[in-house]
Amino acid sequence: MELAEAVLAGDRLALARLLTQVENDTPAGRAALDRIFPHTGQAHLVGVTGSPGTGKSSLVNRLAQLYRHPKNGEAPRKVAIIAVDPTSPFSGGALLGDRVRMRDLAGDPGVFIRSMAARGALGGLSRTTAAAANVMDAAGFEVVLIETVGAGQSEVEIARLAHTTVVVEAPGMGDEIQAIKAGILEIADILVVNKADRPGVENTQRALRAMLEMGHPARGATGETDELWLPPVLCTTATSGEGSEEVAKAVDRHAVYLKRSGEWQRRDSQRLRSELELLVQQALMARWRGGVSEERLAELVARLRDRQITPYAALDELI
Ligand SMILES: Nc1nc2c(ncn2[C@@H]2O[C@H](COP(=O)(O)OP(=O)(O)OP(=O)(O)O)[C@@H](O)[C@H]2O)c(=O)[nH]1
Numbered sequence: 248m249e250l251a252e253a254v255l256a257g258d259r260l261a262l263a264r265l266l267t268q269v270e271n272d273t274p275a276g277r278a279a280l281d282r283i284f285p286h287t288g289q290a291h292l293v294g295v296t297g298s299p300g301t302g303k304s305s306l307v308n309r310l311a312q313l314y315r316h317p318k319n320g321e322a323p324r325k326v327a328i329i330a331v332d333p334t335s336p337f338s339g340g341a342l343l344g345d346r347v348r349m350r351d352l353a354g355d356p357g358v359f360i361r362s363m364a365a366r367g368a369l370g371g372l373s374r375t376t377a378a379a380a381n382v383m384d385a386a387g388f389e390v391v392l393i394e395t396v397g398a399g400q401s402e403v404e405i406a407r408l409a410h411t412t413v414v415v416e417a418p419g420m421g422d423e424i425q426a427i428k429a430g431i432l433e434i435a436d437i438l439v440v441n442k443a444d445r446p447g448v449e450n451t452q453r454a455l456r457a458m459l460e461m462g463h464p465a466r467g468a469t470g471e472t473d474e475l476w477l478p479p480v481l482c483t484t485a486t487s488g489e490g491s492e493e494v495a496k497a498v499d500r501h502a503v504y505l506k507r508s509g510e511w512q513r514r515d516s517q518r519l520r521s522e523l524e525l526l527v528q529q530a531l532m533a534r535w536r537g538g539v540s541e542e543r544l545a546e547l548v549a550r551l552r553d554r555q556i557t558p559y560a561a562l563d564e565l566i
């Protein structure tokens with residue numbers, strides 16, 4: 248329990264250690280997660296996703312700097328960054344594209360950066376990411392930025408962990424179509440067209456707006472109210488920082504909207520429910536695997552391969 252206590256007290260080394268335990272899904276890690284759970288639910292979890300290379304890391308870096316050095320005289324907020332790389336087997340350190348960020352934010356005790364990589368079974372990455380976000384939350388980080396490459400279903404799942412999802416696009420033909428394919432527009436609370444210093448920004452912005460309105464016909468031209476959120480389409484140049492303040496403001500406005508509308512609680516429930524379902528799945532699977540021998544399984548698979556039985560018949564024999 249010492250580890251959990253140290254994390255709650257703000258010990259960075261303990262935080263890093265606990266995240267490793269969580270990634271490895273150790274019993275000590277699970278115990279610590281249980282211990283810190285009552286202290287979670289405070290942080291604003293912000294997912295930042297989009298196609299590879301659109302500038303997610305650069306934007307996350309800008310946002311983190313704005314939270315640390317607010318321009319309007321507000322108090323700085325503690326910010327954690329989780330960079331999820333579903334394709335990399337490495338973790339715990341900085342990913343290639345994140346070196347810039349490390350350099351800019353290193354040494355600030357109000358910032359904590361962690362990379363997480365694919366590991367273990369299906370759903371493992373989203374489970375680990377959710378747990379890591381909980382750890383940062385309990386450790387007192389007020390904003391947790393979760394960067395994922397939006398290329399498939401698992402990334403969409405990770406984005407769903409967040410209260411607010413920012414989808415980052417860059418100008419160019421095809422991006423918009425890719426966005427629909429990945430179902431990414433449906434999860435976007437805020438859309439960003441980054442690399443606004445490049446040609447074609449207006450076209451991309453217009454195309455995204457048109458698609459959003461098709462997706463939310465009822466929202467059409469009515470705009471925002473307490474009960475209604477129309478995802479804004481913002482332009483940024485993350486390399487110079489232009490436009491990033493507007494993104495930070497939109498993220499804050501979205502938090503206000505979520506809380507006023509009751510959507511914050513609804514998303515929280517949804518997230519906790521899917522976490523619970525994942526745990527149940529894993530536990531039932533483990534229990535089932537414990538009750539069936541490898542030989543029996545191999546024998547069934549052999550009969551399946553020889554087309555002696557059907558998959559449903561095999562299921563009946565097993566369960
Ligand atoms: N011209 C221009 N280049 C940018 C901008 N933002 C980011 N870049 C560059 O685009 C490249 C990718 O930026 P990243 O921030 O690493 O993009 P990413 O989306 O995090 O990339 P992955 O995590 O690998 O998917 C880098 O070379 C950046 O310098 C921008 O606004 N304008």
Ligand SMILES: [Mg+2]
Nearest residue numbers: 303304344394
């Ligand atoms: Mg990146």
